[in-house]
């Protein structure tokens with residue numbers, strides 16, 4: 086199953102990267118390019134979720150559960166994979182429910198913010214996977230600067246949790262304000 090996981094992980098990683106790029110182009114560029122990016126976004130997001138599910142299933146079959154849970158690096162890899170899945174699932178629902186209006190006005194900033202956070206999450210998932218497979222990258226040096234030692238640390242630093250709670254509150258407030266304005 087190792088080879089299968091190595092092969093399958095390219096699908097969510099590539100589709101998540103593409104979805105992030107499409108959101109940035111759809112939000113910031115004018116004209117035909119932006120229209121095409123917005124139109125392509127939902128199918129790309131749906132494909133990314135299918136790829137992620139296949140990666141999670143194949144990843145779970147690489148090593149026995151006991152081995153996965155005994156390693157801080159695998160635990161972080163699983164955690165980041167699930168966070169990435171959750172974030173891009175949320176983006177998929179937002180884009181699906183809002184349809185053409187997903188990029189209207191201030192709404193685009195929600196997509197941009199989520200896409201940038203998603204970019205960090207899936208890059209971290211991939212870089213931890215690379216360490217597990219014996220192919221470390223310089224991206225982990227960036228993680229180290231945040232206080233995260235990829236070989237040992239299994240926790241979210243307090244500032245990360247604080248930022249996540251603040252983002253959640255800001256998104257909730259933004260949603261309530263936008264709904265009030267729409268009435």
Ligand code: HEM
Pocket residue numbers: 087090091092094097098136137138140141142143144145146147148153159162163166169170210211212213214215217218219220
């Ligand atoms: C969206 C989900 C996931 C993504 C994108 C992902 C990504 C990756 C990547 C990029 C690699 C390195 C492969 C290579 O260098 O060719 C990797 C390796 C690995 N992943 Fe995942 N992964 C995911 C989910 C999981 C899950 C849920 C588990 C465990 C429950 C897991 C366990 C592993 C293990 C054990 C390796 C090392 C395999 C080896 O021995 O070479 N992965 N993953």
